[in-house]
Amino acid sequence: MADCTAGALLLERLPACSILLADKGYDSDAIRRQIEAAGTAPNIPPKANRRWKPCFSPVLYRGRNAIERMFGRLKDFRRIATRYDRLASNYLAAICIAAIVSYWL
Numbered sequence: 001m002a003d004c005t006a007g008a009l010l011l012e013r014l015p016a017c018s019i020l021l022a023d024k025g026y027d028s029d030a031i032r033r034q035i036e037a038a039g040t041a042p043n044i045p046p047k048a049n050r051r052w053k054p055c056f057s058p059v060l061y062r063g064r065n066a067i068e069r070m071f072g073r074l075k076d077f078r079r080i081a082t083r084y085d086r087l088a089s090n091y092l093a094a095i096c097i098a099a100i101v102s103y104w105l
Contacts, residue, residue: 007031011038019043021064073102 007026011034014020020035022044032054035042043060046053075081077098085091 008034011035014038014040016040019060021061021067023064074098076102 007022007028008031011031014035017040020040020042022031022042024045024047027044027047027050032042032044042054043057044054045056045058045061074095077094079085079094080091080098083091085094
């Protein structure tokens with residue numbers, strides 16, 4: 001499923017925040033309107049084929065790198081990357097254990 005299609009469903013559960021960081025996959029007018037309707041400022045890099053380039057802060061976007069590294073570190077665990085667990089509660093427990101092992105040591 002495309003990011004912009006799944007993004008609309010994810011944004012329905014968006015908690016209150018001031019700025020939302022996302023990658024180019026979420027750069028669509030519909031998603032930007034949905035983010036702004038929730039009272040949040042989108043900081044999404046514009047796609048190359050956009051005629052009108054919305055405002056974007058590369059300085060704020062650099063903070064997203066820490067989140068990407070965290071997901072990359074969690075995916076080093078084979079059980080997390082391949083999603084062996086069938087139940088969401090078991091998968092969350094495996095993520096918690098992987099996070100503890102990754103960041104405690």
